[in-house]
Amino acid sequence: MLINRLTSMLLVFVLLFTASIVDAAEPSTSLAAIGQKKQGESLTIQGTTSLQEVIVQIMRPNNTMLEMDQLTKAELLTGMMITLPTNAPLGSYTVKVGSGSDVCVATFVVIASGGGGPGTEPGTDPGTDPGTDPGTEVPPVGEDTPTNPELPTVKPGIGELALQAVNGQDAAGVAKAAVTLEALDQAFANLQGTASSKLTLDVQKVEGAVAYETSLPAAALTEGGMKRQLTLQTEFGSLTLPSNMFTTEVMAGKANVSITLRHVQADSFSEKVKTAIGNRPIVDIHVKLDGKPVPWANAQAPVNVSIPYQPTLTERNHPDNITIWYLDESGQPVPVTSGKYDERSGTVTFTTTHFSSYAVVYVSKTFGDIAKFPWAQKQIEALAAKGIIAGTSEQAFSPADSIKRADFVLLLVRTLEMNASAGESFADVHASDYYHEAVQTARTLGITQGFGDNQFKPNQIISRQEMMTFTARALTIAGKLKPTGAGTGTDLAAFKDAAEVASYASESIKALIQQGIIEGSNGLLQPLASTSRAETAVMLYRIYHLSGGR
Known part of the structure; x- marks a missing residue:
């Protein structure tokens, strides 16, 4: 068996490195980059091929052979590891892998380990052959110079x-x-x-x-x-x-x-x-x-x-x-x-x-009923173009309508592209509901805990402080909201109706104000009021374009 294997290797070696008299087929063999190596280090010859078997040959800088082996297609994919001698010559080494006209050529450079001089491995003439000068990384020039350098x-x-x-x-x-x-x-x-x-x-x-x-x-x-x-x-x-x-x-x-x-x-x-x-x-x-x-x-x-x-x-x-x-x-x-x-x-x-x-x-994309809301028109059109927000019909957006809890959570999760493994569902949110996945994601991530008795109340109009709390929690989870005190915006106390803010919403609203996401109107936050679809679009647009956002 050994004699047959060596004979086979010799035959393939002759085919591999002898000029072919027939036209070359499209090469199918490729090699992974090896990089720079030190004397005594290990390296892996790895690649892909459509051939069943290939010959691997590694040549020293002076064109003498360091290693030769025969690999199967699977063995080349897994990789062949060799360890360089501690006194290996310095310079550019050539790797040839393939058979017949299907040959891939790559190079790697060996440098001194710890700044040592040129190698003295048997079979080399250190210091006199091209590529063995300490500190030199220039490939030798000659007929064996690789045509496809991989370094x-x-x-x-x-x-x-x-x-x-x-x-x-x-x-x-x-x-x-x-x-x-x-x-x-x-x-x-x-x-x-x-x-x-x-x-x-x-x-x-x-x-x-x-x-x-x-x-x-x-x-x-x-x-x-x-x-x-x-x-x-x-x-x-x-x-x-x-x-x-x-x-x-x-x-x-x-x-x-x-x-x-x-x-x-x-x-x-x-x-x-x-x-x-x-x-x-x-x-x-x-x-x-x-x-x-x-x-x-x-x-x-x-x-x-x-x-x-x-x-x-x-x-x-x-x-x-x-x-x-x-x-x-x-x-x-x-x-x-x-x-x-x-x-x-x-x-x-x-x-x-x-x-x-x-x-x-x-x-x-635009809608026929948003021209009277110029402060929100750009934002509505942009989010509609992205597929984040949709109209109530093909031509209408209903910008003055108040938004419901489930719809806001859906838009928030969609804007931030939030995902989570399926968790517990609210009793009043069903698998057939279009907002089911978004609400479930929000619950799993901790954006909302719902009300008592496992209720979310999806069709209830969302208050501004609920909206701001959900938003702050989502941005914190997404890593897009600075801690309270880190921003430069106005503080909560600057608003006339700050006392109306519930304790659970206080820190969330502070963070949004300081980062400029919430501005209020005429010195008021109106935390208990509802939020219109137009106002929602403006806030989501700000979130979408936060610094560092996707």
């Missing part, structure tokens, strides 16, 4: 790791890049201060690519691991991925995660949807675990998404109308309430807890 570069103090897609793009136009856990650990270790838990993986642009697929180690995105935040950046957009993106149950036995960001044409959607989207960008985001596509959804691990977009002059004058649609499996649009245009970055940003197709859209 990631960390920009000091910025927290950015540049990834080069291997072999350009495949036949489907997908550019693939990868990074190992070792390279991530090294990049995080090289960061200092507040940036130490945040790192951007910048996948370099490949001309003509329609999608970017980035392979990451499973441990980087599994709950229970280190609290790190990765931003995956491509020309089509960026994803900020939380470290608890996947549960341990889902990731049991998994080696890596591949996340793809694809530019999508609108051709497959209905004429109505295509007309609404126009030539604005559409991106599809999906995931593979160990090469197999899987759906991803996790309400406890929101992902922040940014899509580059240059608005027209009309759109720049009405930026609140720029938003995001989620396109479901049937191609129907669903408003993403967090979608907004960020002028500073030139992107449309939003938050999602599931991956699918998303489109940038410009939505203009």
Whole structure:
């Protein structure tokens, strides 16, 4: 068996590193970035391939062989670990993986451990071959110079790791890049201060690519691991991925995660949807675990998404109308309430807890009965465009009508995109009620405790102090409300009717006043009065645009 295996390896070795006389097929093998290593450290050769078996060869800076092995497709995906000799030559090492014309080439650099001199490993001539000069990290020049360098570069103090897609793009136009856990650990270790838990993986642009697929180690995105935040950046957009993106149950036995960001044409959607989207960008985001596509959804691990977009002059004058649609499996649009245009970055940003197709859209919505409420018209139209608030009919908003408790909680939860595991329901809130999920979320999070006898009274008109209390609790949970005393606004005592404020609402109202969310009218808070739909829209609009908001 050993002789057969060695013979097989030798045959594949000859095929791997001898020029082919036939036209090369589209390469399918890719490697994860390795990064910089010290003498004596371990490294992992990891990647993906469509071949059943591949040969792995690691060459020293002087082009002598350090390691050669034969791996199956599954073994390459899991990774082959080797330990560098303590006296390994310094300089650029070349890794070649594949068979026949399907070969991927990568590099990594070995530096001295503790500042030592060049290595003296048998078979090398230290100090005389290119790449073995202490402190030099310049790859040797010659016929073995890698054509697809994979060495990631960390920009000091910025927290950015540049990834080069291997072999350009495949036949489907997908550019693939990868990074190992070792390279991530090294990049995080090289960061200092507040940036130490945040790192951007910048996948370099490949001309003509329609999608970017980035392979990451499973441990980087599994709950229970280190609290790190990765931003995956491509020309089509960026994803900020939380470290608890996947549960341990889902990731049991998994080696890596591949996340793809694809530019999508609108051709497959209905004429109505295509007309609404126009030539604005559409991106599809999906995931593979160990090469197999899987759906991803996790309400406890929101992902922040940014899509580059240059608005027209009309759109720049009405930026609140720029938003995001989620396109479901049937191609129907669903408003993403967090979608907004960020002028500073030139992107449309939003938050999602599931991956699918998303489109940038410009939505203009108004109602025939809001012109007499000019102080609220802009806010009503903006929230309607986002899909946060709706009219009482297609043409009417009923701005002067008072708002009910259940409707306010629904709008508040929707504005802040709050989620919670299903908990206990109120006796008077039923599963068939359109506000059931929002009220249940509010109860689970502690926004409302209801009245006695497990009652919420959903159809009761909400008082202003109830509204303000719910709002303050929700903003505190969302991390968007400063503690009482931290703001610069007017104090509660400055209002003529401060004595009418109930004790349970006092601190909440103080916090909203000091942060400028509540202003009052003519020196009055009117805590016992009802709140109109127009007033509700104005307050929700302020919440939506809070500093640091989504």
